[in-house]
Amino acid sequence: MEGVTDALNADAVQSLASGAPEWLQNRRLDAWATYERTPMPSTRLEEWRYTDLSRLLELDSLEPLPWSKRTFDRASAPASLDAALEADREASGRVVELDGSVAHVELDADLAEKGVRLLSLRDAVEEIPEVLERRLATEALPATDGKFQALNAALWQDGIVLVVPRGVRMEDPIRVTRHVSRTGQAIFSRVLIVAEPGSQVSFVDEIVSEDLEEQTLFSSAVEIFAEDAAQVQYVSLQRMGRGAFHLAQQRTIAGKDSTLDTLNVTMGASISRLDLNARLMGPGANSDMLGLCFGDGDQHFDHNTSQDHDAPHTHSDLLYKGALDDRARSVFRGIIRVAKGSQQTDAYQTNRNLLLSEHARADSLPNLEIEADDVRCSHGATVGQLDQDHLFYLMSRGLSRPQAERLVVIGFLGEVLQRLPLGGVVEKVSRGIEEKLNG
Amino acid sequence: MSDAPILSIRNLHAKVADEDIEILHGVDLDLNKGEIHAIMGPNGSGKSTLAKLLAGHPGYEVTDGTVTYKGEDVLELEPDERSQAGIFLAFQYPVEVPGVSIANFLRTALQARLDEGEEIDLFDFQDQLMSAMEVLEMDPAFAERPVNDGFSGGEKKRNEILQMAMLKPTLALMDETDSGLDIDALQVVAEGVNRLSEENPEMTVLIITHYQRLLNYIKPDHVHVMVKGRIVRSGGPEVAEALESEGYEEFRTVGA
Numbered sequence: 096m097e098g099v100t101d102a103l104n105a106d107a108v109q110s111l112a113s114g115a116p117e118w119l120q121n122r123r124l125d126a127w128a129t130y131e132r133t134p135m136p137s138t139r140l141e142e143w144r145y146t147d148l149s150r151l152l153e154l155d156s157l158e159p160l161p162w163s164k165r166t167f168d169r170a171s172a173p174a175s176l177d178a179a180l181e182a183d184r185e186a187s188g189r190v191v192e193l194d195g196s197v198a199h200v201e202l203d204a205d206l207a208e209k210g211v212r213l214l215s216l217r218d219a220v221e222e223i224p225e226v227l228e229r230r231l232a233t234e235a236l237p238a239t240d241g242k243f244q245a246l247n248a249a250l251w252q253d254g255i256v257l258v259v260p261r262g263v264r265m266e267d268p269i270r271v272t273r274h275v276s277r278t279g280q281a282i283f284s285r286v287l288i289v290a291e292p293g294s295q296v297s298f299v300d301e302i303v304s305e306d307l308e309e310q311t312l313f314s315s316a317v318e319i320f321a322e323d324a325a326q327v328q329y330v331s332l333q334r335m336g337r338g339a340f341h342l343a344q345q346r347t348i349a350g351k352d353s354t355l356d357t358l359n360v361t362m363g364a365s366i367s368r369l370d371l372n373a374r375l376m377g378p379g380a381n382s383d384m385l386g387l388c389f390g391d392g393d394q395h396f397d398h399n400t401s402q403d404h405d406a407p408h409t410h411s412d413l414l415y416k417g418a419l420d421d422r423a424r425s426v427f428r429g430i431i432r433v434a435k436g437s438q439q440t441d442a443y444q445t446n447r448n449l450l451l452s453e454h455a456r457a458d459s460l461p462n463l464e465i466e467a468d469d470v471r472c473s474h475g476a477t478v479g480q481l482d483q484d485h486l487f488y489l490m491s492r493g494l495s496r497p498q499a500e501r502l503v504v505i506g507f508l509g510e511v512l513q514r515l516p517l518g519g520v521v522e523k524v525s526r527g528i529e530e531k532l533n534g
Numbered sequence: 535m536s537d538a539p540i541l542s543i544r545n546l547h548a549k550v551a552d553e554d555i556e557i558l559h560g561v562d563l564d565l566n567k568g569e570i571h572a573i574m575g576p577n578g579s580g581k582s583t584l585a586k587l588l589a590g591h592p593g594y595e596v597t598d599g600t601v602t603y604k605g606e607d608v609l610e611l612e613p614d615e616r617s618q619a620g621i622f623l624a625f626q627y628p629v630e631v632p633g634v635s636i637a638n639f640l641r642t643a644l645q646a647r648l649d650e651g652e653e654i655d656l657f658d659f660q661d662q663l664m665s666a667m668e669v670l671e672m673d674p675a676f677a678e679r680p681v682n683d684g685f686s687g688g689e690k691k692r693n694e695i696l697q698m699a700m701l702k703p704t705l706a707l708m709d710e711t712d713s714g715l716d717i718d719a720l721q722v723v724a725e726g727v728n729r730l731s732e733e734n735p736e737m738t739v740l741i742i743t744h745y746q747r748l749l750n751y752i753k754p755d756h757v758h759v760m761v762k763g764r765i766v767r768s769g770g771p772e773v774a775e776a777l778e779s780e781g782y783e784e785f786r787t788v789g790a
Contacts, residue, residue, distance in 0.1 A: 483592055488629035491589050492643040493617035502642060506633025
């Protein structure tokens with residue numbers, strides 16, 4: 096029973112489950128049972144080869160944060176939260192989550208009228224149980240998927256649920272800002288997005304914190320359903336302080352003729368692990384998968400992606416780029432799987448890394464697993480240094496060395512943002528890059 | 535000082551950094567304000583090395599001699615300081631800068647020339663950029679394309695001259711600007727340089743080239759022949775013409 100500690104144990108699950116509807120109690124308890132019998136992932140597993148949890152994750156000292164009702168007061172918001180909100184632009188709806196508890200939800204009145212639901216996961220259990228019973232930790236991220244999927248499904252405190260009804264299109268994004276302040280805690284949160292046929296939505300999920308003295312785990316499980324011909328953009332902006340261990344699991348399920356694009360921006364936390372699985376389930380489904388990371392100091396980023404083509408005429412295009420300074424390191428491991436019968440599929444995967452210091456490191460492991468024969472697939476990976484000729488060219492035009500380096504890094508990472516130019520996101524990420532470059 | 539050469543090279547010896555390969559074996563050259571000079575030479579003569587070295591390329595190391603620009607030792611300056619002092623190198627192989635548009639790049643370069651607190655006038659900048667692009671027969675949409683990213687050889691060379699037009703150097707070093715250009719592009723590029731020369735009569739130009747072709751369109755005041763790291767002959771435009779008919783053969787033994 097690896098990973099069961101004085102704080103993370105069956106009692107903790109019980110106390111969260113008590114009083115909940117029966118289906119939910121069972122789901123939590125089953126998830127916990129799965130957690131208990133699943134071994135802790137070790138570096139012997141290919142997927143965890145470069146992220147040694149036995150060394151990096153201080154599970155014994157983490158306490159699950161008990162849920163408590165939190166209220167949000169903008170005037171007394173901590174600096175990182177205040178800055179994130181300040182930089183926000185137009186939104187169709189906003190959510191503020193504090194230490195894993197949703198403290199504020201607002202939604203455009205017209206959209207509410209049209210049947211859009213934006214609410215905390217706790218409220219959703221009361222108000223739309225049929226949606227949750229069908230979708231929560233079942234089709235997309237079931238507990239049986241892995242140790243941490245199980246842990247989150249057992250111990251989630253709260254989360255965010257968005258349901259966009261058939262044909263409803265939202266002009267501006269939903270903007271979620273999460274803030275973590277409790278050090279030494281384990282926070283388990285979830286996102287569930289259901290875009291019904293023909294609907295359209297963008298969702299920006301930002302997580303920020305100050306530096307945290309003791310290791311603090313933020314586990315986020317994101318499940319997204321784009322039903323037939325729906326269009327969904329999901330953006331995760333992770334800018335947590337040092338001390339944070341960010342564990343993100345995302346699964347996207349794209350139906351017939353739908354578009355389900357994701358952008359993962361990883362700038363913060365000491366350790367960040369992302370598992371992203373895009374499933375193209377209906378003919379004509381399309382997923383662009385974009386990622387950008389910028390590491391410095393001792394940051395450790397591990398990206399594990401998969402593109403599963405389970406229907407013909409599906410298209411996926413992944414571009415992950417990373418810039419690494421100081422002793423930072425990143426891992427990218429990506430696989431394209433094309434199932435038998437998924438003919439006329441296009442699947443692309445590109446990972447590019449730029450090392451800004453001789454002590455930085457990037458490992459890139461692209462992979463293909465193709466069982467259909469009428470497909471177009473490609474994968475490529477590069478790890479490059481900032482080269483002398485490049486810098487000389489820019490400096491010969493009068494740019495100082497730092498200015499030249501900055502231009503190269505911004506240009507390098509900017510390619511990703513240009514592919515998903517969502518209002519507010521580009522500015523925030525650009526500013527984050529600038530802050531890192533200014534050291 | 536007004537009569538002193540703008541650039542004065544004395545007994546310049548240089549080698550590849552980190553290696554013991556000397557490329558320049560004692561170059562002497564004076565360029566006066568407003569003059570157009572050409573250095574011609576066969577491959578491997580060291581002429582491109584000289585151009586890159588003058589701009590501050592870190593791949594070369596000066597082992598002896600001096601380079602004085604506007605009366606000051608230029609060898610102590612970083613490449614960006616040389617640029618700010620008015621030296622410009624049009625690259626033989628311009629470097630791609632993905633994700634950075636030409637307009638943004640030039641704005642940043644011009645801004646870097648200003649004192650802290652000063653801002654470039656964006657309308658002015660845009661006007662200048664558009665008219666310079668017109669002279670070089672470049673589509674205005676080019677301004678928003680990433681620098682050299684996916685450009686053809688000819689587009690890259692035009693982009694070099696565009697930068698030269700915008701940065702308005704005192705000393706322009708043109709390293710094999712004619713290589714890889716077809717005759718139409720060559721004429722456009724030469725026309726661009728000639729216009730700049732007319733607009734800034736004080737601009738000094740040093741053209742590095744293997745062939746006489748470019749010199750049919752940009753008329754040099756002085757032509758130098760470089761072989762094996764030394765200037766072996768200097769004269770007027772007639773030197774280029776002689777080279778065109780006789781080739782470099784007669785010089786091959788000179789530097790030996």
